[in-house]
Each structure stands twice: as structure tokens, then as C-alpha cells.
Amino acid sequence: MSAFLSYLVHGISVGCGFALIASGIIIVYRVTRVVNLAQGMFSVVAGFAASSLLGLGLPHGLAELVAIATAAAVGLATGCVATAKPGTSPQASLIATLGVGVFAYAVEILTWGDQPRSFSGLSGAYEFLGTDVPKQYLLVTLVTLVVFGALEVFFERTYAGKVLSACASNPYAARLQGIRVVRMGLYGFALGGALGGVAGVLLTPVQPVSYDSDVSLFVNGFAAAILAGLKRPVLGLLGGVVLGIAESMVAGYAKASYQSSLALLLTLAILVTQAARREALHAVEE
Amino acid sequence: MIQVESLCVQYGAAIALDGVSLHVSAGEKVALIGANGAGKSTLLNALSGIVAKKSGTIRIDGRWAHVPEGRQLFSELSVEDNLRLGAFCASDRNPAWIYELLPELAPRRRQRAGSLSGGQQQMVAIGRGLMARPDVLAIDEMSLGLAPLVVQRLAAQLLRLNSERGLALLLVEQSARLALSLCDRAYVFETGRVVAQGAAAELRDSPFVERAYLGGPLEEAS
Numbered sequence: 001m002s003a004f005l006s007y008l009v010h011g012i013s014v015g016c017g018f019a020l021i022a023s024g025i026i027i028v029y030r031v032t033r034v035v036n037l038a039q040g041m042f043s044v045v046a047g048f049a050a051s052s053l054l055g056l057g058l059p060h061g062l063a064e065l066v067a068i069a070t071a072a073a074v075g076l077a078t079g080c081v082a083t084a085k086p087g088t089s090p091q092a093s094l095i096a097t098l099g100v101g102v103f104a105y106a107v108e109i110l111t112w113g114d115q116p117r118s119f120s121g122l123s124g125a126y127e128f129l130g131t132d133v134p135k136q137y138l139l140v141t142l143v144t145l146v147v148f149g150a151l152e153v154f155f156e157r158t159y160a161g162k163v164l165s166a167c168a169s170n171p172y173a174a175r176l177q178g179i180r181v182v183r184m185g186l187y188g189f190a191l192g193g194a195l196g197g198v199a200g201v202l203l204t205p206v207q208p209v210s211y212d213s214d215v216s217l218f219v220n221g222f223a224a225a226i227l228a229g230l231k232r233p234v235l236g237l238l239g240g241v242v243l244g245i246a247e248s249m250v251a252g253y254a255k256a257s258y259q260s261s262l263a264l265l266l267t268l269a270i271l272v273t274q275a276a277r278r279e280a281l282h283a284v285e286e
Numbered sequence: 287m288i289q290v291e292s293l294c295v296q297y298g299a300a301i302a303l304d305g306v307s308l309h310v311s312a313g314e315k316v317a318l319i320g321a322n323g324a325g326k327s328t329l330l331n332a333l334s335g336i337v338a339k340k341s342g343t344i345r346i347d348g349r350w351a352h353v354p355e356g357r358q359l360f361s362e363l364s365v366e367d368n369l370r371l372g373a374f375c376a377s378d379r380n381p382a383w384i385y386e387l388l389p390e391l392a393p394r395r396r397q398r399a400g401s402l403s404g405g406q407q408q409m410v411a412i413g414r415g416l417m418a419r420p421d422v423l424a425i426d427e428m429s430l431g432l433a434p435l436v437v438q439r440l441a442a443q444l445l446r447l448n449s450e451r452g453l454a455l456l457l458v459e460q461s462a463r464l465a466l467s468l469c470d471r472a473y474v475f476e477t478g479r480v481v482a483q484g485a486a487a488e489l490r491d492s493p494f495v496e497r498a499y500l501g502g503p504l505e506e507a508s
Binding site: 159162163165166169170172173174175176177178179 | 334336352354358359361363370371372375
């Protein structure tokens with residue numbers, strides 16, 4: 001029982017990290033129709049940046065905030081490379097984000113080396129039903145809930161959120177209303193970068209990051225995002241937590257190396273069923 | 287209000303507009319008629335700044351709103367959100383006056399725009415255009431796919447806005463009969479050029495327009 005609980009708690013907090021990455025993927029997709037393959041990289045950059053800043057003596061809180069701002073700036077830069085040229089198709093932009101992600105490897109290795117880095121988060125634990133629940137796990141969960149609450153309010157209740165949604169819904173009509181669609185897409189990328197950054201600074205104390213951690217972060221985040229149909233960030237929260245728990249159970253009861261296969265299998269299964277559904281839809285339309 | 291001089295637009299090697307000149311004065315009702323692909327929609331997109339011009343001049347004095355072909359709503363968003371987004375560049379984002387003008391939309395303000403009937407969607411599209419508080423409203427293929435009764439009701443509202451508020455109208459229509467009955471003047475487009483223009487009443491009686499666009503003897507023979 002206590003093993004089960006500790007797997008569950010670990011799964012929820014890691015799943016929250018996946019959900020934050022998923023929300024970044026969903027937001028960039030919603031605003032620009034681009035699947036941002038560099039999304040995992042934002043978390044890596046933020047994790048690295050936070051560890052360096054803490055090493056320089058910046059206090060906790062400030063170091064994390066600066067790291068998140070750095071990730072947002074990297075997100076903006078990625079958006080500029082991928083989408084700023086007028087008339088770039090979402091497919092071309094997708095390949096550009098892949099290129100940015102690979103280029104980032106070089107920069108990260110030159111700046112921070114090729115070894116995994118971590119830093120200590122909140123220390124200590126609460127006891128709950130005979131299981132230790134680390135405070136950092138609670139922090140991850142709490143911050144994630146606040147971030148998703150804020151995202152929900154932003155997209156559903158504010159005019160700026162509606163403007164971003166309009167760009168994804170119908171870019172042509174958005175331009176006719178005088179909305180600068182490319183610029184809004186860049187805001188989407190910056191927001192995606194910040195969300196990836198939040199995930200990075202929260203997860204690094206739980207799981208050390210290295211320059212190539214972005215792949216597993218992206219795969220898990222993407223699985224959570226398509227579990228949500230790439231639509232609403234809130235559904236991504238559900239997808240991320242479900243995936244995080246499932247992987248934690250697999251790692252706990254079976255073998256740790258199986259857990260990323262689970263995300264890949266899940267992604268594949270969803271893509272195949274969705275594609276089949278879409279095919280069926282086309283068949284009906286014809 | 288709108289002054290276009292020898293406007294040329296190219297899509298790659300294809301010439302979409304070839305030296306088009308036209309004007310719309312304040313409070314005027316002007317129709318652009320012609321077959322599919324004659325360049326009417328391209329002209330509106332050029333006026334909206336969506337397509338770049340190759341040469342020529344465009345001058346618009348006052349606010350301009352463009353209701354595109356196929357309505358192009360933000361279909362996942364609510365009716366109210368669609369209307370409010372129309373006011374992106376305007377200062378007043380309260381859509382209450384649109385609900386007065388098009389009362390059918392009022393009970394559906396929270397509904398997803400994509401779930402409405404074709405006629406209601408066209409109302410949202412026109413309402414969204416009006417939210418920009420335009421001096422000129424351009425509507426591309428308003429009647430396409432709508433029941434004649436719905437078109438009549440929409441047309442009546444537009445004519446009211448025209449007479450009461452001095453809203454200038456620029457109607458792009460394949461249905462030349464409708465356009466010529468609503469408007470004061472018209473331009474006839476063919477393959478990117480204006481091939482005829484004048485008062486709507488005159489064009490209605492001209493044998494050329496009748497044969498090509500009003501279903502004259504030529505069409506009956508084929």
C-alpha cells in the first residue's frame with residue numbers, strides 16, 4: 001500500500017510537469033497550428049539556467065523566475081525563426097522548430113556541459129497515510145494547478161485570450177479584423193516557452209536534466225497534449241497526470257526503462273485511432 | 287471614400303487584377319458583379335491589405351470592414367466572442383446594438399458560431415463586420431447558399447443601415463439580379479478587368495449584362 005501511494009504521489013507530480021509541457025504545446029498549436037518540437041528544450045534551458053543562477057548565489061524564487069523568463073525569451077526566439085517569415089506553412093515551421101531544438105543541443109553543451117544537472121528544491125516531506133510526500137512534489141502540483149487555473153481564465157474570460165484563439169480558429173478572418181496574426185503567434189511561442197520553463201524549474205529537483213532530456217519531455221508532453229486533442233490546456237492537465245501516474249506505476253511495479261515506451265505506445269495508439277476516425281469522417285463526407 | 291486607380295494584383299504568374307479603377311462615395315451602394323474568378327474577391331482582399339498590390343493606388347478614407355466569402359467565422363468561439371472580435375480595432379466592444387439589429391442572434395449569444403444555421407452564420411459575419419463601426423461595409427457573396435427569404439431580410443437590414451446611418455455598401459455578388467436591385471451603381475468584372483460600369487438600372491437593361499449575367503437567351507440556349 002505504501003509503495004502504491006508513493007508511486008501515485010510521484011506519478012502525479014511528474015504528470016503535472018508533463019501537463020505543463022503539454023499546455024505549452026497546445027497553446028502554440030492553438031495560436032499557430034504549429035506542433036512545436038522544441039517545447040521540451042524550453043524546460044531543459046530553464047532547468048540549466050536555474051541551476052547556474054542558484055550556483056551564482058541568487059536566492060530561490062528569483063533564480064527560478066529569471067530562468068522562466070529566459071525560457072520565454074528562448075520561446076520567442078524559436079517562434080521568430082519558425083514563423084516570422086510571412087507565408088511560412090505550419091509544416092515548414094514544424095521542421096524549423098526541430099532545427100532549433102537540435103541547434104540548442106550545441107549551445108547547451110557549450111554553456112553547461114554534457115552532464116546532467118540538478119538543484120535542490122524544497123526539502124523535507126509530509127507524512128500522509130504512512131507515506132512520505134516530499135514537499136517539492138506538493139509544490140509542483142500546487143503551482144501546476146495555479147498555472148492551469150490562470151490559463152483557463154485567460155483563454156475563456158479575457159479579450160486577449162479570445163484574440164489568440166481567433167488566430168488559430170481562422171487566421172484569415174483574424175487578419176480581416178486587423179489582428180496581427182504572426183505577432184500573436186510569437187506571443188503564443190513566448191507563453192509556451194514560459195510554461196516549458198515552469199515545468200523545467202519544478203521538475204529539475206525531482207529528475208535531473210541533461211541536454212537531451214528534451215526528447216523524453218517532449219514525447220510525454222505531446223502524448224498528454226494529444227490525449228487532450230490539442231484543444232484545451234485543462235484537458236492536457238488530465239492527460240499529463242494520467243500519463244504520469246501510469247508511468248510511475250510501470251516503473252515501480254515493472255521496470256523503469258519501460259516508462260517512456262508507455263508514452264510512445266499511448267501516442268501511437270491515439271494517433272492511429274484518431275486517424276482512423278478522421279478517415280471514417282472523410283468517407284462519410286464523400 | 288474609396289478610390290482605386292489602375293490596380294494590378296498578381297498571384298505568382300497569374301494576373302488576378304489588371305488595371306482596375308473604381309470608386310465608392312460616402313453613403314453609396316455599389317455592386318461588383320461577374321463570374322467566379324473574375325477578381326472581385328481579390329479586389330476586396332487587396333482593399334483589406336491581405337494581398338499585396340503589384341501597382342496602382344488604393345485610398346480609403348474612413349473605416350472599412352470586410353465580410354469575407356464563406357463567412358469565415360471563428361467557429362469554435364461563441365456568437366458573442368465573434369462579434370466582440372469584430373471590434374478589435376474599435377473602442378466600443380459592446381455588441382448590444384447588433385442584437386437589436388439582428389434579434390435572432392440575441393438568444394444564441396453563448397452558442398458556438400459553427401453550430402448555427404447558414405443564415406444565422408451570415409448574420410454573425412455581418413454583425414462582426416458592423417462591430418468595427420465601418421463607414422464602408424464590403425460583403426462578399428452574401429446570398430450564396432442562403433434561402434431567398436433570409437437574403438431578403440438581411441438585405442432589408444443593410445438598406446436600413448444605409449439610409450439611416452449613411453453606411454456605404456460594397457456588395458460582391460454572383461447573383462447579379464440581386465446586386466443590381468439593391469445597389470445604385472455597379473461594376474462588371476471579367477478576368478481581372480472592369481468591362482462595364484454604370485447605374486444599376488442602366489446595366490440591368492443592357493443586353494450585354496443581361497446575356498452574360500442575368501440568364502439571357504445565350505444561357506437558355508445552352
